[in-house]
Amino acid sequence: QQQVKQSPQSLIVQKGGISIINCAYENTAFDYFPWYQQFPGKGPALLIAIRPDVSEKKEGRFTISFNKSAKQFSLHIMDSQPGDSATYFCAASPRANRDDKIIFGKGTRLHILP
Amino acid sequence: NAGVTQTPKFRVLKTGQSMTLLCAQDMNHEYMYWYRQDPGMGLRLIHYSVGEGTTAKGEVPDGYNVSRLKKQNFLLGLESAAPSQTSVYFCASSYPPPRDRSYGYTFGSGTRLTVV
Numbered sequence: 001q002q003q004v005k006q007s008p009q010s011l012i013v014q015k016g017g018i019s020i021i022n023c024a025y026e027n028t029a030f031d032y033f034p035w036y037q038q039f040p041g042k043g044p045a046l047l048i049a050i051r052p053d054v055s056e057k058k059e060g061r062f063t064i065s066f067n068k069s070a071k072q073f074s075l076h077i078m079d080s081q082p083g084d085s086a087t088y089f090c091a092a093s094p095r096a097n098r099d100d101k102i103i104f105g106k107g108t109r110l111h112i113l114p
Numbered sequence: 115n116a117g118v119t120q121t122p123k124f125r126v127l128k129t130g131q132s133m134t135l136l137c138a139q140d141m142n143h144e145y146m147y148w149y150r151q152d153p154g155m156g157l158r159l160i161h162y163s164v165g166e167g168t169t170a171k172g173e174v175p176d177g178y179n180v181s182r183l184k185k186q187n188f189l190l191g192l193e194s195a196a197p198s199q200t201s202v203y204f205c206a207s208s209y210p211p212p213r214d215r216s217y218g219y220t221f222g223s224g225t226r227l228t229v230v
Binding site: 032 | 218
């Protein structure tokens, strides 16, 4: 299955809270898992990415947690700010060869209440 | 600024009309992609190109054609627009794998197309 399932579809979090977005996959050939952030009226932009040989990657307030056995990964936004309000896409890439492209989840619209 | 430029930004078409969306990148990326974004559907790949003169079908290619005559440009054509093609279209570019993993995809700001 070349699918990446993302939840929730939308999320509302209070300022200062933790935002959590979850993704699941089935294809064990996936070996690269990026997250993209999209602001209204803009294209998506790479936020953070992880490979399955590590269980966690942190960049500032953004952390990816990866559970290889469960085939799940999640994005945690600590101390969420109104400026984090955006649509977030998880994604997966099968392998690094010429014909394999990133497969995106359906997105989560995050709104941080001021 | 370096990046991906899409033109036009907005367009309204009547059913049956044709149009071409232009994507230009100045990062010397080999790979280019066209996606459409619809509410609840995420990003769906229409067509892509792994180099000048090459194109390939993505997940939802029907009703669209593409051309990549120059490395920096990737054109998306709608020969006979239908209301189902109302969407936001994004162009993206990248280095080939595995280098694309270090830099990700660079997306344009999108073209909002309405077919009435």
